[in-house]
Amino acid sequence: xxxxxxxxxxxxxxxxxxxxxxxxxxxxxxxxxxxxxxxxxxxxxxxxxxxxxxxxxxxxxxxxxxxxxxxxxxxxxxxxxxxxxxxxxxxxxxxxxxxxxxxxxxxxxxxxxxxxxxxxxxxxxxxxxxxxxxxxxxxxxxxxxxxxxxxxxxxxxxxxxxxxxxxxxxxxxxxxxxxxxxxxxxxxxxxxxxxxxxxxxxxxxxxxxxxxxxxxxxxxxxxxxxxxxxxxxxxxxxxxxxxxx
Amino acid sequence: xxxxxxxxxxxxxxxxxxxxxxxxxxxxxxxxxxxxxxxxxxxxxxxxxxxxxxxxxxxxxxxxxxxxxxxxxxxxxxxxxxxxxxxxxxxxxxxxxxxxxxxxxxxx
Numbered sequence: 001x002x003x004x005x006x007x008x009x010x011x012x013x014x015x016x017x018x019x020x021x022x023x024x025x026x027x028x029x030x031x032x033x034x035x036x037x038x039x040x041x042x043x044x045x046x047x048x049x050x051x052x053x054x055x056x057x058x059x060x061x062x063x064x065x066x067x068x069x070x071x072x073x074x075x076x077x078x079x080x081x082x083x084x085x086x087x088x089x090x091x092x093x094x095x096x097x098x099x100x101x102x103x104x105x106x107x108x109x110x111x112x113x114x115x116x117x118x119x120x121x122x123x124x125x126x127x128x129x130x131x132x133x134x135x136x137x138x139x140x141x142x143x144x145x146x147x148x149x150x151x152x153x154x155x156x157x158x159x160x161x162x163x164x165x166x167x168x169x170x171x172x173x174x175x176x177x178x179x180x181x182x183x184x185x186x187x188x189x190x191x192x193x194x195x196x197x198x199x200x201x202x203x204x205x206x207x208x209x210x211x212x213x214x215x216x217x218x219x220x221x222x223x224x225x226x227x228x229x230x231x232x233x234x235x236x237x238x239x240x241x242x243x244x245x
Numbered sequence: 246x247x248x249x250x251x252x253x254x255x256x257x258x259x260x261x262x263x264x265x266x267x268x269x270x271x272x273x274x275x276x277x278x279x280x281x282x283x284x285x286x287x288x289x290x291x292x293x294x295x296x297x298x299x300x301x302x303x304x305x306x307x308x309x310x311x312x313x314x315x316x317x318x319x320x321x322x323x324x325x326x327x328x329x330x331x332x333x334x335x336x337x338x339x340x341x342x343x344x345x346x347x348x349x350x351x352x353x
Binding site: 039040043052053057067084095098105110118122185187191192194199209211239242 | 246253255257258259261262266271273282285287288289290291294298300301304309324338341342345346
């Protein structure tokens with residue numbers, strides 16, 4: 001939230017979209033997203049403890065990494081007993097999309113210093129990025145300069161709070177669920193649910209198909225290198241398919 | 246599971262993820278993204294997600310199971326249809342787990 005000093009300054013300048021108003025507008029705009037965060041956070045907490053990660057480390061992972069897809073992949077790789085550089089590499093590949101978001105958000109965060117930029121970067125999610133950049137590119141967007149940072153924070157911070165709460169709930173209650181339920185199957189289901197909307201066009205479909213086939217074929221590779229190999233093959237195939245059309 | 250090893254994994258994942266997030270935002274004055282990288286990034290979600298899902302679904306306890314007797318594969322197909330029909334995370338999970346549990350109860 002904006003500090004009182006910042007709020008007073010906004011009131012003095014008579015700015016309608018002060019820091020607090022911008023923050024609250026962001027939080028309000030993000031409300032429909034919250035419903036999607038709850039099951040995702042619960043599942044992440046449950047699946048971490050279901051493969052034997054202690055509750056404390058599960059919560060720490062949510063706070064330190066704060067990126068659901070890479071956390072789930074990390075949990076799967078930890079369960080497989082993968083070497084740690086491979087798990088880092090997997091996080092790198094899965095979260096490469098953040099570089100794309102970082103590039104899109106950068107021009108909107110020019111007005112703030114390195115501290116606030118780092119804070120915004122830490123809170124970056126698919127949802128916070130999409131919603132904020134969408135708002136800033138509207139013709140009648142009222143948020144300018146520093147207010148863009150406050151709007152973005154209003155979107156992003158509640159997502160973080162909700163993510164932490166639901167991971168904790170998932171981890172604590174997940175520890176009570178017997179392994180025979182096969183609850184770890186929610187991990188691939190979750191990825192499937194995120195994957196389907198990403199298959200927007202033919203090149204994306206090709207990327208996914210090649211990624212899937214190579215991953216199955218390369219499953220026996222040492223250090224779980226299959227995932228990385230398959231991801232690279234899929235990305236290359238998608239680009240080839242795009243070049244042909 | 247070794248605690249030190251687990252923390253090494255978590256902190257490393259965090260460092261990598263934050264570096265990617267902060268990259269252009271923090272260093273925008275000195276950094277531009279090559280167009281080739283920008284084009285490649287577009288296919289990251291589809292390729293990576295499919296590569297995670299496929300082995301988790303087709304490998305059973307007895308190795309590769311590309312048949313209708315594999316309840317994970319069938320349940321995943323049900324979940325994929327639901328995800329395609331309704332873009333709802335919750336509905337996809339519920340349908341997939343319901344299919345998985347009923348198939349296991351019927352044939353398992």
